[in-house]
Amino acid sequence: MTSAMEVSGSLVGWISLYACLCTLNTRHGYEWNCRLVTLLHGLLCVCLTAYVGFVDGPWPFTHPGTENTPLQVTTMAISLGYFLFDIGWCVYFRTEGPVMLAHHALSILGIVLALSLGESGIETCAVLFGSEVTNPLLQARWFLRRLGCYDSLAGDVVDLLFVALFVLVRIGVGGRMLYCELISTRPSLTMKVGGAAIYVLSWVFLVDIARFASRKSRTKYQRWKQQHRTVEANGLSGKAG
Numbered sequence: 628m629t630s631a632m633e634v635s636g637s638l639v640g641w642i643s644l645y646a647c648l649c650t651l652n653t654r655h656g657y658e659w660n661c662r663l664v665t666l667l668h669g670l671l672c673v674c675l676t677a678y679v680g681f682v683d684g685p686w687p688f689t690h691p692g693t694e695n696t697p698l699q700v701t702t703m704a705i706s707l708g709y710f711l712f713d714i715g716w717c718v719y720f721r722t723e724g725p726v727m728l729a730h731h732a733l734s735i736l737g738i739v740l741a742l743s744l745g746e747s748g749i750e751t752c753a754v755l756f757g758s759e760v761t762n763p764l765l766q767a768r769w770f771l772r773r774l775g776c777y778d779s780l781a782g783d784v785v786d787l788l789f790v791a792l793f794v795l796v797r798i799g800v801g802g803r804m805l806y807c808e809l810i811s812t813r814p815s816l817t818m819k820v821g822g823a824a825i826y827v828l829s830w831v832f833l834v835d836i837a838r839f840a841s842r843k844s845r846t847k848y849q850r851w852k853q854q855h856r857t858v859e860a861n862g863l864s865g866k867a868g
Contacts, residue, residue: 630700630703630704630742633700633701633704633705633708634704634707634708634711634742635708636704636708637704637705637706637707637708637709638708638711638712639708640708641664641668641708641709641712641713642712644664644667645660645661645664645712645716648660648663648664657720658720658722659773661713661716662766662769662770664709664712664713665713665762665766666762666763666766668705668706668709668759668762669759669762669763669766670763671705672702672705672706672709672755672756672759672762673756673759673760673762673763675698675702675705675752676702676752676753676755676756676759677756678698679696679698679699679702679749679752680749680752680753680756683696683698684749685749686749687749687750687752687753687804687807688803688804688807689807690749690813691747691749691750691807691808691811691813691814692746692747692750692808692811692812692813692814692815692818693746693747693748693749693813694745694746694748695741695742695745695746695747695748695749696748696749699748699749699751699752700742700748702752702755703738703741703742703748703751703752703755704742706734706738706755706759707735707738707739707742710731710734710735710738711735713731714728714731714732714735717731726828726831726832726835729828730758730825730828730832733821733824733825733828734755734758734825736821737751737754737818737821737822737825738751738755740817740818740821741818744815744817744818746813746814746815747814747815747818750804750807750808750814750818750822753804754801754804754822754825757796757797757800757801757804758797758825760792760796761789761792761793761796761797764785764788764789764792765789767785768782768785768786768789771785786840786843789836790836790840793832793833793836794833797829797832797833798829798830798833801826801829802826804822805822805823805826808822809822809823
């Protein structure tokens with residue numbers, strides 16, 4: 628009952644924040660304001676889940692499937708309210724593809740299961756940390772593109788950090804977390820299957836990221852070659868003159 632009230636309060640809070648931004652920030656469109664909400668949730672979620680895992684405990688790699696603590700419940704309720712808001716927004720405005728919608732749906736299902744079972748909150752918070760730690764960089768990339776500043780050193784740094792964090796945390800650390808979840812006797816089979824599904828989805832994202840990185844590298848190389856040829860041509864023209 629308490630968790631349901633917390634989720635309802637979180638959902639109302641995120642919707643209210645979005646509505647306030649749309650009212651006060653009329654110079655920008657709906658997606659701009661939605662991404663501000665997404666950025667805020669990402670930062671808040673990373674801070675809360677980091678505190679849960681590194682300070683409040685228990686350690687998710689050694690204690691998966693343990694009983695939820697009040698802080699874990701609150702953290703999950705805050706994120707569940709956000710994901711409910713965001714999946715509704717994405718469906719209404721049709722801005723995301725099936726992979727992102729599947730990620731949101733799995734996140735919602737995983738949190739609902741952890742709250743309903745009253746256990747596995749620690750590894751759910753760990754998964755939330757891994758999922759959201761790259762989110763601020765993803766939003767920064769979008770804002771840089773909208774501001775016309777993406778094709779710069781800042782854009783390259785954001786992309787590099789995003790790829791590095793994704794591979795290190797979501798694939799590397801996430802793989803270790805899944806292994807600990809699967810070999811432990813405490814988590815339910817449902818939570819194990821859900822964890823495996825989330826991890827598989829991370830690999831699907833990684834394939835898309837690899838394709839993007841390959842395209843960007845080729846584009847930058849072609850641009851560098853063209854600039855190099857232009858410099859050489861200008862140099863030859865100057866000597867001829």
